[in-house]
Amino acid sequence: MSCVSTADLSRYLLIGQVSRRGCLYAGSPRIAAYTLFRSIRQIRGASSHAATLAQVSARAVAATVSPLRKQLKDEARALKASGKKKKNKADNQAVPGWELTVGIEIHAQLNTARKLFSPAATSFNDVPNSHVALFDVAMPGSQPLFQPDTLIPAVRAALALGCAIQPVSRFDRKHYFHWDQPAGYQITQYYEPFARDGRVVLHARDGIAPADGDRVEIGIRQVQLEQDTAKTTAQPGNVHWLDFNRVGLPLVEIITRPQIRHPATAAAFVRKVQMLLGSVDACVSGMEAGGLRADVNVSVRRADEAGTGRLGTRTEIKNLSSFKAVEDAIIAERDRQIAVLEAGGVVEGETRGWSLGSTETRRLRGKEGEADYRYMPDPDLGPVVIGEDLVSHLASSTGVLPDAEVDSLMDTYGLSSKDALSLMLLDDGGRIQYFYNVLGELERGLGLAGASDQRHARLAANWCLHELGKLSDLSSDLCMTRDGECRIPSADLAAILSHLHRQEITARVAKDLLWGVFRGEVSVGGVAQAIDAGSLWFHEISEQDYSRLADAVVQGEDRVMGEFLRFKQGKVKAYPQGKLMFLVGKMMRAGPEQQMDPASAERVLRARIEGVYLPALVAS
Known part of the structure; x- marks a missing residue:
C-alpha cells in the first residue's frame, strides 16, 4: 500500500x-x-x-x-435442480463404521443499552452508521471503556447454562485483519473467561437423535465476553457496504466440549441454548433475526479408533444462521470427510463455509491457530471482578427455565411437548407470554380460574400457535412484543375463544372474526358487537334434526357401512374413523349452514351407526 x-x-x-x-x-x-x-x-x-x-x-x-421461508424454498429448488437425492434426516444421523464428533461455538448478542467498550447505543434496525463512537472505528488515541451494565445479561446467560462464574476474568486481544474489524484485533476473553464448566441437558422432546436416547448432557467449556464486528452487506460490482453500528456490540461466546455425536442433536443444542438465553432475557434476538450465530467444529474417525482417545482432524464451518443449516452443514461435512478418508486422502484442518441451497461445504481458508491470532492480554483494560453478592442475586432472580416451563405447560394445561416447545421458541419468548395473556383473559371470562378441565387451555394454545401462524404466513408480521401483545390484542382473541368454547359461535365464524380484528375491521373490544351486527350467533339444530341427517347420509353407503360391520365382527382391529368422518362431512354439507357442530354431528352419527344400523346388519 x-x-x-x-x-x-x-x-x-x-x-x-x-x-x-x-x-x-x-x-x-x-x-x-x-x-x-x-x-x-x-x-x-x-x-x-x-x-x-x-x-x-x-x-x-x-x-x-430475504425472508428465511424464501431462502428455504430456494434451497429446495436448488437441490432439485442439482439432481441429488437428499436422505431423510432421521435415517442420516450416523454412518456405519464411522464416529462423528462435533463441538459448537455460539455467538449471541447481549441485551444491553450500550456497547461493550464504548457508550454508543446498541442498534439493530436504525440508520446505518448512526451509533458509532470514536473507539468503535479505532480512531487514534481512543481508549476502550468497559461498560459494567453488560455484565448483568452475560452472568444471567452463564447461570442459565449451569456455569461457574469466575471471580476475576481478563480481556485479551485476538489479532486478525479484515475490513469489518477497524482496530485489526478483537477484544475477547481467551485465557481467563468470566464463566466455566457448564452443562446443557437435552431431552428427547428437544429433538435429539434417537440414538442418543431420552437424555443427553453437553458440557460447556467456557463462556466469554467479546465484541462484535461491523455488518457487511455485499452490493453489485464487487462492492461491500459496512455498517459500524454493530462494531463493539457485546457478545457472549459459548464454547462446548466435543461431546456431540449426531447432527440432529447439534441442532437441538443450538435451539435449546437460544431458548435458555431468551428465558433469562440475556439475548436480544435469536437466529432468525441474526442475534445468534453458530460455528461448528466437525471431525470423524473410524469406529474402531474410538478407544484410542484420538479425534480426527477437525474443520470449522463458520456463521451458520439457522437450526436447519447447523444440521445440514454437519451432515455434508461429515460425508465429505468420510469420502476423503475412504479414498486414501487426508482431511486438512481448515475453515469452511455453508450456503443455503448447497449440498457441500466450501473451503474458505486454512485453519488459524493460537499462534496465528497472537493472543495477548489487552494492556488498556483491567481485570473484571464479579462479586459473589451479584452472582447470588442474579441466580435467585433468574426465574423459570425452559425445561421447568415445558413441564408445567404439559402437566398443568395438558399441552403436547411439541406445542409447548413451539410456544416458547416463537417470537423470542413473546408467543408464550401472549398465550399466558390470552389464557388469563379466557379463564376470567369463563370463570374457570384454577379449574382442572384443560380443554380451554389447549384451545388457547392451538389458536396462539396455528391460527395466528396462518395470519403471519398469509399476511404481514404480527408485530409480537416481548410482553406478549401483537396486532390482535390478547383480550380480543380471548373474547373470540370464550364464545367458541361456549359453542355460541362456530369455528368458521371465530376464524372470520380473527381476520376482522387483524385487518382492523373489528374494533378493539368489539367482538360481541361484531357478532350481533352480523347475526353470527350459533343456533344449533336439534338432536332430532341431527338424527334425520345421519339417516339420510347413511343411505346408499353400503360399502362404507361394510367397514363398520367388519370391525364389529372383529375382522379388522382399527375402528374406521376415516369412514366415520367421511359421513360427518356429508352431514355438514347437507345440513343448514352455520347451525351445525361437527362434534355433535359425529356423536349422533356414531350412536346411530352403533345403535341402529350395525344391529340391523348383523341380524340380516
Whole structure:
C-alpha cells in the first residue's frame, strides 16, 4: 500500500474526508469509502445530506434481506435442480463404521443499552452508521471503556447454562485483519473467561437423535465476553457496504466440549441454548433475526479408533444462521470427510463455509491457530471482578427455565411437548407470554380460574400457535412484543375463544372474526358487537334434526357401512374413523349452514351407526 500524504491524513483526521485512491476504496473486493466517511461524520454531527445518504443505504440493505421461508424454498429448488437425492434426516444421523464428533461455538448478542467498550447505543434496525463512537472505528488515541451494565445479561446467560462464574476474568486481544474489524484485533476473553464448566441437558422432546436416547448432557467449556464486528452487506460490482453500528456490540461466546455425536442433536443444542438465553432475557434476538450465530467444529474417525482417545482432524464451518443449516452443514461435512478418508486422502484442518441451497461445504481458508491470532492480554483494560453478592442475586432472580416451563405447560394445561416447545421458541419468548395473556383473559371470562378441565387451555394454545401462524404466513408480521401483545390484542382473541368454547359461535365464524380484528375491521373490544351486527350467533339444530341427517347420509353407503360391520365382527382391529368422518362431512354439507357442530354431528352419527344400523346388519 502506498504512503498516505500529509494532506490526505489531515483531511481524514480533522474533517472526515477519505481519499478514493487509498486502500479503503480501491482493490478487490472494493469497500465503499463513504461508509467510514459516514461513521466519522456521525461522530462529529452529520449533515442532513449525509443522513439522507445513510437512509438510502438502509433501504438498500433492507431490500437485500430475504425472508428465511424464501431462502428455504430456494434451497429446495436448488437441490432439485442439482439432481441429488437428499436422505431423510432421521435415517442420516450416523454412518456405519464411522464416529462423528462435533463441538459448537455460539455467538449471541447481549441485551444491553450500550456497547461493550464504548457508550454508543446498541442498534439493530436504525440508520446505518448512526451509533458509532470514536473507539468503535479505532480512531487514534481512543481508549476502550468497559461498560459494567453488560455484565448483568452475560452472568444471567452463564447461570442459565449451569456455569461457574469466575471471580476475576481478563480481556485479551485476538489479532486478525479484515475490513469489518477497524482496530485489526478483537477484544475477547481467551485465557481467563468470566464463566466455566457448564452443562446443557437435552431431552428427547428437544429433538435429539434417537440414538442418543431420552437424555443427553453437553458440557460447556467456557463462556466469554467479546465484541462484535461491523455488518457487511455485499452490493453489485464487487462492492461491500459496512455498517459500524454493530462494531463493539457485546457478545457472549459459548464454547462446548466435543461431546456431540449426531447432527440432529447439534441442532437441538443450538435451539435449546437460544431458548435458555431468551428465558433469562440475556439475548436480544435469536437466529432468525441474526442475534445468534453458530460455528461448528466437525471431525470423524473410524469406529474402531474410538478407544484410542484420538479425534480426527477437525474443520470449522463458520456463521451458520439457522437450526436447519447447523444440521445440514454437519451432515455434508461429515460425508465429505468420510469420502476423503475412504479414498486414501487426508482431511486438512481448515475453515469452511455453508450456503443455503448447497449440498457441500466450501473451503474458505486454512485453519488459524493460537499462534496465528497472537493472543495477548489487552494492556488498556483491567481485570473484571464479579462479586459473589451479584452472582447470588442474579441466580435467585433468574426465574423459570425452559425445561421447568415445558413441564408445567404439559402437566398443568395438558399441552403436547411439541406445542409447548413451539410456544416458547416463537417470537423470542413473546408467543408464550401472549398465550399466558390470552389464557388469563379466557379463564376470567369463563370463570374457570384454577379449574382442572384443560380443554380451554389447549384451545388457547392451538389458536396462539396455528391460527395466528396462518395470519403471519398469509399476511404481514404480527408485530409480537416481548410482553406478549401483537396486532390482535390478547383480550380480543380471548373474547373470540370464550364464545367458541361456549359453542355460541362456530369455528368458521371465530376464524372470520380473527381476520376482522387483524385487518382492523373489528374494533378493539368489539367482538360481541361484531357478532350481533352480523347475526353470527350459533343456533344449533336439534338432536332430532341431527338424527334425520345421519339417516339420510347413511343411505346408499353400503360399502362404507361394510367397514363398520367388519370391525364389529372383529375382522379388522382399527375402528374406521376415516369412514366415520367421511359421513360427518356429508352431514355438514347437507345440513343448514352455520347451525351445525361437527362434534355433535359425529356423536349422533356414531350412536346411530352403533345403535341402529350395525344391529340391523348383523341380524340380516
